[in-house]
Amino acid sequence: MDRRLSHSETIGLGALGLMSLIGLWAAISGFGLVPDQFLPTPIAVIGRFIDLFREPFAGFTLQQHLSSSLMRYLYGLLLAAVIGIPLGLAMGWFRTLDDVVTPIFEGLRFIAPIAWVPFAALWFGTGIGGPIMIIFAGAFPPCLINAYRGARFVEPRLIEAARMLGTGHRRMLMEILLPASLPSVMAGVRVAAGLGWQSLVGAELIVASAGVGFMMVQAQASVQTPTVMAGMIAIGITGLLIDVALRQGEGLLRHRLGAD
């Protein structure tokens, strides 16, 4: 970058980019360059987005679909955090555990969450279990990796100080490694939240009886493209809100820890 931009300039440029995209979209769809069903106009999509809060589609309103998605999502993310963070910390502390788990983990983590869909449906059903497993598959690796790295890179002096004070394993994990790696853990949870949200909606395209992804599949089947795009907007906005909320939480936590 040739020069630093002020905060307002950055926001201005961002708004400009977004407006151009919407303008281009409006131009292509509005002047009939492509058929409506290929690309509905922005007005049609926004209208549909608002309507969906009142009119049920595929059995539920948009907010009901959203809350159904969010519920699964929270369970899956929580499960990933509750298993991934302690396991990651423990792997960072106990060398043997690290040696046993790392090869398994490295072998599995490059399998995209969506690739688990058939087994998720088979093992846990298409109701609540299957989708939870998919989001778990997406959210687990960053939780584990960041907790592990956080624990491995704790300042050695602090670990030595804790050891000379006679700190046992359990207290070492809970009172030293966890707080010391909290910034890394929080960053991991934020990445996990993003990946989890992406994989959940993907999973709902296939398994689910309600949810934003499910709504989009139903709409696609009846070629209701404005509904599909309204679903995309709902996913985008929700994802953004989750990320903003977690960033705020991370900032508060760092402040509390005196990290900045």
Place this chain on the structure above:
Amino acid sequence: MAAIRFDKVQKYFGRGDKRMHALSNINLEIEDREFLAIVGPSGCGKTTCLRLVAGFDAASEGSVSVAGKPVMKPGPDRAVVFQQFALFPWKTVRGNIDLGLRNKAIGFEEREKRIADVLKLMNLETYADAFPHQLSGGMQQRVAIARAYVLDPEVLLMDEPFGALDAQTRVVMQEELVRLARVQPRTVLFITHAVEEAVYLADRIAVMTRRPGRIKELVDVKSVRDAEKWNRFERIEDVMDLDSFVHLRTGIWRSLREEKNG
């Protein structure tokens, strides 16, 4: 029985071609309640000596024992004060001091009492609920010393504890440590590269050679201090002006310089 005993200690780091000989045949006995300082050129292995006693590293050959027991791993009977304080930033002053006591499974009331005592001893009463980053470097090091003292350790291991402090704070802390040694004498192993600090604080000084570190000379400070009554003076600068102090300091300086140029 010596409080700390180094018996024919050799220490190597690394393997094969990269093997580095850090300590060569260290034999040293530190008496109970004795304050022994190790001085030496940088990289001579003086901190390694302390880490062997702390149990952070193990001797390659020979043995290190504390109160007659060979050192196997770190423990609260050998409390360490680090140069960079190493306080837990997420714990308050009280929380930092309390951890070692909790690890010893001491009851709540006894812990409260001991924490209150040590806070008073270190003039930290008003900072009990502060976090380390809210304190100056000197105050943080007081907390670290309190955290070590409260455990009532067999020996106190201090690794250049004032090295990270500014000159004025350093002097205050040195005087503080002398006061502390009078009120609550301990066996102290003190690592420093500052000769004046060593002469001012220690009963005995071990001068080390360049790598591989050997003990070149042991200087008795205590008999001079007692004979010349250094304790008459409150302030460090008054002691440093005494001929007996200057004489000792210069002798150790010469000895060290031979190492640096040699």
